[in-house]
Amino acid sequence: MTILRVEGISKSYSGALALDNLSFELQAGEIIAMIGPNGAGKTTCFNILHGQLRADSGQVFVGDACTSRMDTPAILRLGVGRTFQIAATFHSFTVAENVQMALLARRGLLWNLHSQAGDLCRKEADQLLEQLGMLAHAARACSVLSYGDLKRVELAMALAGDPILLLMDEPTAGMAPRERLQLMALVVRLARERKLSVLFTEHDMDIVFAHADRILLLEQGRLICQGTPAMVRADPRAQRAYLGDNRD
Amino acid sequence: MSSFVLQFLNGLTSASTLFMVAAGLSLIFGITRVLNFAHGSMYMLGIYLAYSAIGAFSVGGVLTPVAFWGGILCAAVLVGMVGALVELTVLRRVYRSPELFQLLATFGVVLLTKDLVLWFWGPEDLLGPRAPGLGGAVEILGSPFPEYDLFLIVVGPLILGLLWLLLHSTRWGLLIRAATQDREMAAALGINQKLLFTSTFALGAFLAGLGGALQIPREPAQHFLDFTVIVDAFVVVVVGGMGSIPGAFLAALLIGEVKALCIGIGEIGAFGFGISLPKLTLVVESLVMAAVLIFRPWGLMGRALAVLPDAGEARPLLARNTAATRMAGVAIVAALAITPAFANQYSLVLLVDILIFALFAASLHFLMGPSGMASFGHAAYFGLGAYAAALAFKQAGLPMEISILVGPLVAVLAALSFGWFCVRLSGVYLAMLTLAFAQITWSVIYQWDGFTGGSNGLVGVWPAPWLSGRISYFYLVLLLCGGAVLILRRIIFSPFGYALRACRDSPMRAAAIGINVSRFQWMAFLVAGGFAGLAGALFAFSKGSISPEVLAIGQSVDGLVMVLLGGVQTISGPLVGAAVFTWLQELVARHIDYWRALLGMIIIVIVVAFPHGIVGQLFSRNRAKE
Amino acid sequence: MMLSIRSISAGYGPARVLFDLNLELRAGEISVILGRNGAGKSTTLKTVMAMVPLSGGQIWFSGKRIDQRSTWEIARAGMGYVPEERRIFPDLSVLENLEAGRRLPHGRAPSWSVARIFKLLPALAPLGERRAGTLSGGEQQMLAVARTLMGNPSCLLLDEPSEGLAPAVVELLATLVRTLRGEGMAVLLAEQNVRFALAVSDTAHIIEKGGLRFSGTARQLQERADLRAEYLAL
Known part of the structure; x- marks a missing residue:
């Protein structure tokens, strides 16, 4: 089943083309890496998929619904979650409160001036934290966590929305090498368990080749090659993009 | 028609003064990114110092042109020195602090200056002398117009021209412009920011002081000028675009003329109501600012601010009630509830x-x-x-x-x-x-x-x-x-x-x-x-x-x-802050004349000693422990 | 040793980018840091300039420890830095940009002047009065390098100078870098363009995931296709 279908989206900023007629598909349960040099258009693509930006042309479908004109909350309700390149958590909250916030937002319980937020959705939050191995940290402030743990909290928040598709912008950036492998193994395990599709960008090629079912290679807003890791590795266009020889 | 022209000229006069104050504020903000609330105080100091300097220079009570103009220049230079002093002793220490904290520091300076002025010059309005040689009026379209105001109309563009020259034909001005555009890159080229910041503050304060000093023949020195002027200056800077000197000039003209126009039009009738525009100058001025901010969020000639490296504001968790805090709350309410039994009327x-x-x-x-x-x-x-x-x-x-x-x-x-x-x-x-x-x-x-x-x-x-x-x-x-x-x-x-x-x-x-x-x-x-x-x-x-x-x-x-x-990071902090502040104001003001100065000093000491906020300080200590 | 980076760790806020990184640069040497994007190349250069906070290790420059100094002091000590984004002052003219970078070296005659810059980079000469923000990408890159040279640095840090430039401009850049070496200046490049990098450098380093993976001569790396495949290619 196709979870995500991107049909020829383009986007330009003040004349410069950031995305040029990009099309691809993502099947249920598939884990796809989107790679490419800085400025290739990966973050722009994510922002469009998650409703923070509108494409100039082209369409995006999540399941059967066309999301090209939807805002973020509507896209979230369709089950598209997101994590950021620099982990964005609410740093004046505890770990558990961060996850509770995500759960409350997902269930539309935020317009409530009376209940004590700290008591709501606590059990569900703890369950999610347990799955991510973060239960022991539930009462700690996010501001004192290690970066790797912060990334896990962010992941828990994304999962709180019960997504069918997870967009992860450089999930392992800023982490120590060992933490990276652990985190990505965790993401893959959760994805398989929850039948979750994952689209992620990543600079660490060990991670990409170890975990992606398929790879999309972007350069200057264009998809220049895609396929299984072995296919992409063998593609001369991909090698050129990475070794910089295409410039001369 | 003639009254219209006169109002137009009046608008130009006030635009000149507005520009001088706003240009300094804009310059300071552009390079240091500190919103300087004390800038109005510099203007006020300028008026008072000019009053005293002219008096001191008038040997035997005779006002000579030298005494008058020398006094004004001397006042402006002194204010410039005060600005440099403020930068060196207070602001230099808080550039990396959260924005609100910088603001608090400049509030401290406002309070301190206010009481210094009251202490030194007293609460009465002080009326300065007329400018020798410019005391008369000229006939314009049959109505008299003060010569001194005409002079001020010329001063504004003159200052703009001088500032432009300073910024565009000296190395110092070049470095100011470079650092305003990209502070970090300027440092990477070896530009010493400390010197640049101090000198900018001095120049900005000098301009505000000059703007004030030049007002001495037109309006009395009053101790509440700091607030009225800072509001006007903020409006001008925001309308013109933070950090833009030509923008400040344009905005000063706009605001000055809009105000004058309101006065010129006078009463208008609409929907059966008589609306007196002269009374609504402030409304119109603020409406202009609101409109500009909504349609051009960065001001007429401003541009989006480059994001500075995050000051790293530490925000602690909010503590939920524990048995102890609940007890303390109940105790305080109970104590308050029984107070009337033994408190006097005044305490109540x-x-x-x-x-x-x-x-x-x-x-x-x-x-x-x-x-x-x-x-x-x-x-x-x-x-x-x-x-x-x-x-x-x-x-x-x-x-x-x-x-x-x-x-x-x-x-x-x-x-x-x-x-x-x-x-x-x-x-x-x-x-x-x-x-x-x-x-x-x-x-x-x-x-x-x-x-x-x-x-x-x-x-x-x-x-x-x-x-x-x-x-x-x-x-x-x-x-x-x-x-x-x-x-x-x-x-x-x-x-x-x-x-x-x-x-x-x-x-x-x-x-x-x-x-x-x-x-x-x-x-x-x-x-x-x-x-x-x-x-x-x-x-x-x-x-x-x-x-x-x-x-x-x-x-x-x-x-x-x-x-x-009290601390913006805690819930009880503001309550304590309100109690202390009100108590100081009511009680201490009775015994100590200059309680605002005391408060200002306390604020400055706190800001300098805890550049990340009191609670922030405690928080980072806890964090280090963990 | 001109520049000595001793087991530094650095990052942004809680995010760590460099882990225990060592790197050395001799006077008159051109050295390149290679690595995929996100490996920590830019962060290394920024950390040297104290634009990214250091969380461990030391940095020595011309026999003095500089890791506790502020950015402008490091620049005045003779460290020139050209950022990846170029960061020319867009509202200043080309000449004004050069003037903003001008700085006299301690105890020796300045080797750089506007006249010399224009001689070496003739493309800039007719643009003197143009607003820098209106220049093309290649012209901006030239200007950024020239502006830093006006400070008469003894060591130059160049962050991805060839990125997004036409081949002819890259060639010009290579010539310029070789000229600088001829005058005894040390240059540390961060690059992704392997061919350009190896063509101009004496020594090369590969970093990946914030740590050093290879250090040697450019020629050695030229011969090690295995290393290039492992750390630079896909």
């Missing part, structure tokens, strides 16, 4: 004030703390609450019990409309828009003589007979303010309050989990405005009379100081 009056301002501070804190939006104009809601209650009681003849509820209701409506615009902006710009709305409100109340009593205010706003005793009114205030503070606290810990903190901590993440950030922020205005309005209504009935002071900028500043002093 003071306690009522403290309770009311505690609620005012708590409502402001709700915006600044959990919601992360600095409001420079919170007095608008307090004052509207007070006036609405008083007017409902006096003009509409409603009973006092109902009138007290009308206050917060009107404040909520105001917050709804002001907030809708404010949440479209952020940071300093948002704060400036709140200030603009507060000034609009103030001038409407101030100038609507027939309905609000104008500058005299309203009298005879007394509680109903069953509440008229000091003790019974104290209990009413304790009940309502105490209850309101508890409700605010409850809201902070509710899902709604959590959502506000989420929007503050990371708007990006909040949006990504489906929170409509600006709608929540809008509602935060509503809550904060409503509770400030309640405090205002209670205030009106506690005093029996109100004046436009309750919604003047001074009131907003008092609120800011209460919140920042």
Whole structure:
């Protein structure tokens, strides 16, 4: 089943083309890496998929619904979650409160001036934290966590929305090498368990080749090659993009 | 026609002065990114120093041109030196602190300067001499126009030209422009920022001092000029674009002429009402600013500010009630409840004030703390609450019990409309828009003589007979303010309050989990405005009379100081801040003449000693332990 | 040793980018840091300039420890830095940009002047009065390098100078870098363009995931296709 279908989206900023007629598909349960040099258009693509930006042309479908004109909350309700390149958590909250916030937002319980937020959705939050191995940290402030743990909290928040598709912008950036492998193994395990599709960008090629079912290679807003890791590795266009020889 | 031309010239005159003050402010902001509230104080110092310097130079009481112009120049140079001193001793230490903390530091300087001026020159208005040789008037289209004003019209463009030369044909000016565009890169090229910052502050203060000193033949030196001038200067800088000198000139012309035009047009009739435009100059000025901010958020000639490296504001967790804090709360309320048994009338009056301002501070804190939006104009809601209650009681003849509820209701409506615009902006710009709305409100109340009593205010706003005793009114205030503070606290810990903190901590993440950030922020205005309005209504009935002071900028500043002093990071901090501030104001002011200076000193010491905030300091210590 | 980076760790806030990184640069040497994007190349250069906070390790420059100094002091000590984004002052003219960078070296005659810059980079000469923000990408890159040279640095840090430039401009850049070496200046490049990098450098380093993976001569790396495949290619 196709979870995500991107049909020829383009986007330009003040004349410069950031995305040029990009099309691809993502099947249920598939884990796809989107790679490419800085400025290739990966973050722009994510922002469009998650409703923070509108494409100039082209369409995006999540399941059967066309999301090209939807805002973020509507896209979230369709089950598209997101994590950021620099982990964005609410740093004046505890770990558990961060996850509770995500759960409350997902269930539309935020317009409530009376209940004590700290008591709501606590059990569900703890369950999610347990799955991510973060239960022991539930009462700690996010501001004192290690970066790797912060990334896990962010992941828990994304999962709180019960997504069918997870967009992860450089999930392992800023982490120590060992933490990276652990985190990505965790993401893959959760994805398989929850039948979750994952689209992620990543600079660490060990991670990409170890975990992606398929790879999309972007350069200057264009998809220049895609396929299984072995296919992409063998593609001369991909090698050129990475070794910089295409410039001369 | 001739009056029109004269008004136009008047507009040019005031534009010159406005430009001199605003150019300095803009220059300072452009390079240091500090919003310098003390800039108006530099203007005021300029007037006072010019008064004294001219007097000192007039040997044997004879005013010579040398004495006059020498005095003015000397005053401006002295103010420039004061500016450098302020930068070296205070601001240099807080460049890496959170924005609000820098603001607090400049507030400290404002308070200190104010009392220094009062101490040295006394509270009376001081009228300076006329300029020798420029004391007369020239005939323009049959009407007299002061020569000195014509001179001022020339000075403005002259200063603009000199500044332009300074910035474009000296190496120093080049480095200023480079650092304004990209401070970090300038440092990477080896440009010493300390020297640059100090000299910019000195120049900015010099310009403000000069602008003030040149006013000496036109207006008396008064000790409240600092606030009136800083508001005008902020408006000009925001309209022109932060950091843009030509923008400041353009905006000064625009604002100066808009004001003059209002006076020139005079009374107009519309929809059967007579609207007196001259009385509404401040409204029009603020409307211009609001319009510019909404359609050109970075001002006429400004551009989006480059994001500076994050100052790393430490925000601790909000502690939920423990048995101990709950006990302490109950104990304080119990202690307050039995106070009337042994307190005298005077203490009760003071306690009522403290309770009311505690609620005012708590409502402001709700915006600044959990919601992360600095409001420079919170007095608008307090004052509207007070006036609405008083007017409902006096003009509409409603009973006092109902009138007290009308206050917060009107404040909520105001917050709804002001907030809708404010949440479209952020940071300093948002704060400036709140200030603009507060000034609009103030001038409407101030100038609507027939309905609000104008500058005299309203009298005879007394509680109903069953509440008229000091003790019974104290209990009413304790009940309502105490209850309101508890409700605010409850809201902070509710899902709604959590959502506000989420929007503050990371708007990006909040949006990504489906929170409509600006709608929540809008509602935060509503809550904060409503509770400030309640405090205002209670205030009106506690005093029996109100004046436009309750919604003047001074009131907003008092609120800011209460919140920042107590600590914006905690819920109880603002309450303590309000109590200490009100107590200082009421009690200490009786024994120490210069309590504002004392407070200013305390603020400066705190800011310099704890550049990350008191609570922030404690927090980082805890963090180090962990 | 001109520049000595001794087991530094650095990052942004809680995010760590460099882990225990060592790197050395001799006077008159051109050295390149290679690595995929996100490996920590830019962060290394920024950390040397104190634009990214250091959380461990030391940095020595011309026999003095500089890791506790502020950015402008490091620049005055003779460290030139050209950022990846170029960061020319867009509202200043080309000449004004050069003037902003001008700085006299301690105790020796300045080797750089506007006249010399224009001689070496003739493309800039007719643009003197143009607003820098209106220049093309290649012209901006030239200007950024020239502006830093006006400070008469003894060591130059160049962050991805060839990125997004036309081949002819890259060639010009290579010539310029070789000229600088001829005058005894040390240059540390961060690059992704392997061919350009190896063509101009004496020594090369590969970093990945914030740590050093290879250090040697450019020629050695030229011969090690295995290393290039492992750390630079896909």
